[in-house]
Amino acid sequence: MWKDFNEQQRVTRILQGSLEHDRIAHAYLFAGPRGAGKKAVALQLAKSLLCRELASDSCEACADCKRINGGNHPDVHLIEPDGASIKIEQVRNLQKEFSYRAVEGNRKIYIVDHADTMTVQAANSLLKFLEEPASGVTAILLTERVHAVLPTILSRCQLLTFQPLPPDKLAQRLIEEGYASPVARIASQLTAGLEEARKLCQSESFAQLRNQVVQLSEDILNRGSYALLTIQDKITGQDNSRDELMLVLDIYLIWLRDILLWQSDRRDLIVHDDQQDVLAKQALRVGRNTLLQHMELVLETRRRLEQNASPQLSLERMVLELQEG
Amino acid sequence: MQVLIKRDQLNHAVQHVLKAVSTRTTIPILTGIKMLVTDEDMTLTASNSDISIECSIPFEEDGEEIVNVMRPGSIVLPARYFGEIVKKLPEDTIEIDVKENFLIQIRSGSSEFQLNGLDPEEFPRLPQLEEEKVFSIPADILKTIIRQTVFAVATTETRPILTGVRWNLHNGSLSLVATDSHRLANREANVETSEDLSFENIVIPGKSLTELNKILEDSDQLVDIVITDNQILIKYDKVLFYSRLLDGTYPDTSRIIPQSFKTEMVLNSRMFLQAIERASLLAGESKNNVVKLTSRPGEEVEITSNTQEIGKVTETITPASIQGDEIKISFNAKYMLEALRSIDSDEIKIGFTGSMNPFIIKPTEHDWITQLIVPVRTN
Numbered sequence: 001m002w003k004d005f006n007e008q009q010r011v012t013r014i015l016q017g018s019l020e021h022d023r024i025a026h027a028y029l030f031a032g033p034r035g036a037g038k039k040a041v042a043l044q045l046a047k048s049l050l051c052r053e054l055a056s057d058s059c060e061a062c063a064d065c066k067r068i069n070g071g072n073h074p075d076v077h078l079i080e081p082d083g084a085s086i087k088i089e090q091v092r093n094l095q096k097e098f099s100y101r102a103v104e105g106n107r108k109i110y111i112v113d114h115a116d117t118m119t120v121q122a123a124n125s126l127l128k129f130l131e132e133p134a135s136g137v138t139a140i141l142l143t144e145r146v147h148a149v150l151p152t153i154l155s156r157c158q159l160l161t162f163q164p165l166p167p168d169k170l171a172q173r174l175i176e177e178g179y180a181s182p183v184a185r186i187a188s189q190l191t192a193g194l195e196e197a198r199k200l201c202q203s204e205s206f207a208q209l210r211n212q213v214v215q216l217s218e219d220i221l222n223r224g225s226y227a228l229l230t231i232q233d234k235i236t237g238q239d240n241s242r243d244e245l246m247l248v249l250d251i252y253l254i255w256l257r258d259i260l261l262w263q264s265d266r267r268d269l270i271v272h273d274d275q276q277d278v279l280a281k282q283a284l285r286v287g288r289n290t291l292l293q294h295m296e297l298v299l300e301t302r303r304r305l306e307q308n309a310s311p312q313l314s315l316e317r318m319v320l321e322l323q324e325g
Numbered sequence: 326m327q328v329l330i331k332r333d334q335l336n337h338a339v340q341h342v343l344k345a346v347s348t349r350t351t352i353p354i355l356t357g358i359k360m361l362v363t364d365e366d367m368t369l370t371a372s373n374s375d376i377s378i379e380c381s382i383p384f385e386e387d388g389e390e391i392v393n394v395m396r397p398g399s400i401v402l403p404a405r406y407f408g409e410i411v412k413k414l415p416e417d418t419i420e421i422d423v424k425e426n427f428l429i430q431i432r433s434g435s436s437e438f439q440l441n442g443l444d445p446e447e448f449p450r451l452p453q454l455e456e457e458k459v460f461s462i463p464a465d466i467l468k469t470i471i472r473q474t475v476f477a478v479a480t481t482e483t484r485p486i487l488t489g490v491r492w493n494l495h496n497g498s499l500s501l502v503a504t505d506s507h508r509l510a511n512r513e514a515n516v517e518t519s520e521d522l523s524f525e526n527i528v529i530p531g532k533s534l535t536e537l538n539k540i541l542e543d544s545d546q547l548v549d550i551v552i553t554d555n556q557i558l559i560k561y562d563k564v565l566f567y568s569r570l571l572d573g574t575y576p577d578t579s580r581i582i583p584q585s586f587k588t589e590m591v592l593n594s595r596m597f598l599q600a601i602e603r604a605s606l607l608a609g610e611s612k613n614n615v616v617k618l619t620s621r622p623g624e625e626v627e628i629t630s631n632t633q634e635i636g637k638v639t640e641t642i643t644p645a646s647i648q649g650d651e652i653k654i655s656f657n658a659k660y661m662l663e664a665l666r667s668i669d670s671d672e673i674k675i676g677f678t679g680s681m682n683p684f685i686i687k688p689t690e691h692d693w694i695t696q697l698i699v700p701v702r703t704n
């Protein structure tokens with residue numbers, strides 16, 4: 001039900017208004033970061049349109065709502081990337097489907113997840129479809145990268161932007177749910193949505209990763225080769241996946257920013273607030289310019305990892321460069 | 326739900342509905358067969374969202390008990406496995422028992438299966454029927470009129486609406502039209518209906534009709550047909566066949582069919598068919614199967630085909646009668662063959678209105694069928 005969606009108030013208000021006035025657009029593009037609740041809102045919209053009990057909301061109890069939740073509604077079609085992209089074949093099947101009248105009611109809804117991964121052919125094929133909307137058909141495209149969507153598609157959809165939940169609100173909610181404050185605060189910095197942040201908090205390795213980052217930052221500042229050992233021993237040697245290594249870098253970045261915040265006397269914004277004394281000590285040892293350089297190096301390393309460079313080599317290189325600077 | 330049921334009858338029904346089960350689908354529930362048992366009735370339903378087939382099993386047949394209901398209910402059974410299981414069970418009687426969490430227990434003699442079922446609530450609902458919008462037609466005639474039109478539907482999806490056959494009903498006369506924009510098949514038939522029932526622009530996918538023709542048998546048993554907003558229902562024996570309709574407006578074809586002709590000829594259809602078949606042997610696929618028909622008044626009709634690399638063929642055929650101007654016209658032999666095969670008549674009448682205009686083929690005996698072919702422009 002709409003009242004369960006209070007994170008994206010702007011978006012849900014617009015949609016609810018359109019539903020009440022029966023002015024639903026023929027195509028929507030939901031853009032927003034991962035975990036911002038795009039798919040949930042899309043399904044909610046589908047339910048509201050098809051629900052037999054309530055006119056502009058979902059009852060969650062009728063057969064239509066239940067079947068949408070179960071992925072079994074014959075008039076709701078969900079297209080997801082087949083492998084890395086959405087293929088033209090999938091759009092063709094969809095088109096074929098839509099040359100028929102609806103199975104049950106007179107409304108058909110299709111949801112295209114990761115619409116930016118459509119191949120050019122698929123996108124152009126879909127375009128024809130968006131241009132000449134048949135009656136009773138509602139398209140909902142979802143994307144994390146709105147700029148990667150073809151402009152021709154973009155111009156034919158009503159764009160609704162999903163805001164990432166502000167980190168402090170997110171953290172507050174996680175703390176209310178009973179997660180430890182520092183973990184919750186870091187997780188909320190790294191993710192855009194409640195779901196994902198919660199998942200991070202629940203993972204066992206997350207708290208551990210953070211401790212390793214604090215350790216690593218100490219070792220780097222102390223110079224010597226301890227830092228390299230820490231990397232070998234605690235980070236790359238622990239069978240951490242690439243995603244987890246990225247996480248390490250992200251946490252390190254936040255750590256560096258915390259030092260900067262300490263120096264600028266904005267202590268209320270500090271994320272690692274349980275490590276104040278370590279922060280204080282480090283803040284005295286590094287200059288502001290050096291800190292900025294360090295941040296750039298971390299970002300650079302993150303890019304390398306994204307491009308599939310060897311994790312160990314990239315991290316070692318980072319440490320050496322950090323210690324030079 | 327708990328029932329005892331005779332294997333043969335269950336198997337028969339399962340084989341019927343299996344035709345509608347989709348092998349690959351994005352909707353998981355459609356891989357199943359829904360079984361519904363009430364105190365009066367037992368039905369099996371399967372759907373691939375384009376077509377749905379429902380088959381009912383009577384509780385009693387010829388004084389023999391077929392279904393014994395201990396506890397009514399409903400369940401969705403995994404079609405792939407259930408079909409095979411029913412075929413291979415050892416005894417004549419099968420017990421189907423649905424436990425909690427959609428767990429199905431199937432017992433027959435010494436064998437016992439446990440299958441995971443699905444929630445019957447999730448199964449697509451078939452449209453509610455308004456019985457007054459019904460018309461009836463004998464099964465063999467329905468089968469024939471479908472066969473005589475469905476071959477002409479478009480096979481490409483460029484204009485989806487043309488992949489269907491358009492049904493119109495006015496004053497008890499049903500008219501079917503199929504076209505792929507190169508040729509057109511038109512068939513009329515009288516049906517039994519209430520006076521005021523009429524509809525138009527009901528476009529049924531060609532694929533569904535081909536599927537329906539596999540189920541229908543050549544008998545004069547009446548078939549009831551009901552049209553709803555989204556679907557058409559065909560009631561035959563114990564089987565209900567539903568098909569979704571195509572969305573959109575079918576093009577107006579009435580003005581394409583010429584009413585007066587410059588040249589008219591009557592031919593023996595078997596001889597003509599064979600002549601075209603032979604002529605098309607040399608008409609390569611690459612050139613659209615083009616054959617050329619030439620006729621001058623008082624002379625024999627000549628059919629030729631010429632492909633430079635392969636060779637040349639000339640056929641002559643004596644028409645039963647011929648009137649009007651001389652004509653030279655080229656057309657796709659495949660279309661002509663299909664049109665001729667669909668007309669079950671000894672003699673056919675062909676009417677031309679010039680070498681660039683569509684021409685029609687009709688049986689001489691009646692006016693129910695019209696086949697129209699658009700000629701090919703050649704130099």
